[in-house]
Amino acid sequence: xxxxxxxxPYAYDGxxxxxxxxxxxxxxxxxxxxxxxxxxxxxxxxxxLTDGNLARHLQVLGEAGFVRIDxxxxxxxxxxxxxxxxxxRARFAEYLAVLEQxxxxxxxxxxxxxxxxxxxxxxxx
Amino acid sequence: xxxIDRALSDIAxxxxxxAASAHFRGFxxxxxxxxxxxxxxxxxxxxxxPDFLATDNLRFVSVWAGAAFLAIAVxxxxxxxxxxxxxxxxxxxxxxxxxxxxxxxxxxxxIITFIICSVxxxxxxxxxxxxxxxxxxxxxxxxxxxxxxxxxAAGWYLACGTxxxxxxxxxxxxxPWMMGAPFAVGQSLVALILHFGGDADAGR
Numbered sequence: 001x002x003x004x005x006x007x008x009p010y011a012y013d014g015x016x017x018x019x020x021x022x023x024x025x026x027x028x029x030x031x032x033x034x035x036x037x038x039x040x041x042x043x044x045x046x047x048x049l050t051d052g053n054l055a056r057h058l059q060v061l062g063e064a065g066f067v068r069i070d071x072x073x074x075x076x077x078x079x080x081x082x083x084x085x086x087x088x089r090a091r092f093a094e095y096l097a098v099l100e101q102x103x104x105x106x107x108x109x110x111x112x113x114x115x116x117x118x119x120x121x122x123x124x125x
Numbered sequence: 126x127x128x129i130d131r132a133l134s135d136i137a138x139x140x141x142x143x144a145a146s147a148h149f150r151g152f153x154x155x156x157x158x159x160x161x162x163x164x165x166x167x168x169x170x171x172x173x174x175p176d177f178l179a180t181d182n183l184r185f186v187s188v189w190a191g192a193a194f195l196a197i198a199v200x201x202x203x204x205x206x207x208x209x210x211x212x213x214x215x216x217x218x219x220x221x222x223x224x225x226x227x228x229x230x231x232x233x234x235x236i237i238t239f240i241i242c243s244v245x246x247x248x249x250x251x252x253x254x255x256x257x258x259x260x261x262x263x264x265x266x267x268x269x270x271x272x273x274x275x276x277x278a279a280g281w282y283l284a285c286g287t288x289x290x291x292x293x294x295x296x297x298x299x300x301p302w303m304m305g306a307p308f309a310v311g312q313s314l315v316a317l318i319l320h321f322g323g324d325a326d327a328g329r
Contacts, residue, residue, distance in 0.1 A: 033142035035269060089147060090213065093140070097214035100136050107129045 010105075012098055018064050019095045023049055024057050028084065028092050031067065037083025058082060066091060144218035149270045151208035151219065152200060154320040160196035161312030167192040168305020182249035185299045186242055189253075196312075197231075226270065230263040253303040254290030257282045260311070272322025278314045282307065 019025055026047040031038060038046070044054050061067035066088030070081045084092070171178045171188060179185045204223075209216040234256055241249055264271075264279025285307035293303065 029139055032139065033146050035146040035148070089143065093143065093213060093215040096136055096140055100133060103129050103133050103136070107133070110129065 012102060015098050015102070016091060016095050018060060018066065019092060021057075023047060023053060024061060027054070027057055027061065027082075028066070028088070031082060031084040032089065032092055034083070037068075037070075037081050040080040040082060043082055061088070064088075140215065140218045141222065144215060144222035146269065147212075147215070147219065148272070149208075149219055149223050150211045151204035151223065152271070152319055153203040153207055154316040156200045156203035157312055157319060158316035159199050161309045161316065163192050163196050163199070164305050164308035164312060168301040168309070171301035171305075179299070179301065182246045182299060183242060185301075186238060186246075186249055186252060189304055190238065223270065226267055227263055230259050230266075234259045250293035250297055250299050251290065253299070253307075254286045254288075254293055256304075257286035257289060257307050257311075261286055264315075272318050274318045274322045275315065278311055278318060281311050281314055285311065 019028055026049075027043065030043055030046045040054070044051065047054065049057070058067060058069060062069055066085060068083050068085050070083075072079050072081070167188060171185070178188050204220070208220055212219045237255055238252060241252060261279045261282035264275050264282060268276055268279075289303045289307065293299070
């Protein structure tokens, strides 16, 4: 049963820890906009990551079944193509929906909270 | 507040990019096949009762415009129920992306039809070929969001549009089968592609 239905509306079960990491969020967002995926060097440039970091995060995403990595050859040059799986795409959409819900609640709370009185406004005129 | 608004706007942008690059699965193969049957039935009815359904060019075009509205209603109503089920939280973004793709072609078809029917109904013979070419262009434009094999259906409509325009230019007359045959075969082909291609893409 989702946390919201258990009476815990701020539990945010849908905020998947795998996506909720800055580098992986960048990787998944980049891949989400490219149906055919991206080559490893292009993804590295878009996310501003080193080879090692990108490989490590792709491994985490791959083990979760969210990203598929295809290794091949273009002429004599080895190529690595990374793409989001259907499962990864669906789970990332759910993650975005929950993140949006969090932000909307935060916006609502900010609108309801009265501004902190400043030292000057506390003083009688 | 400003940061929250910007974050919400970023999420909307990411969702729109995802929708533009994702495969739209809202079109039901059965509904698309039904539109082929609508085309077949309309052509058969016009052939059987030409004195009632194809008395002149305007009547001919009006009957096909009615068939087009019916076909769009069938596909759209099915898509509106399927899309939330298949795309979950992405449903609205997917519907928006698909509308942005197809509405300009539909609008162009409606404008061309209106101008020809109101200014020069004698030249209505160009309409079946032009409609098929617009459907072909919509199909080519949708390669990114429908199964890739949709290119074959788009090619079929382009070939039919070319042939129908040539035939129309030679005879200057409208025939029910200028519409019935291309759309019955074309929509059946699209339905098959959605059925088999959609399954293959979803499994990727």
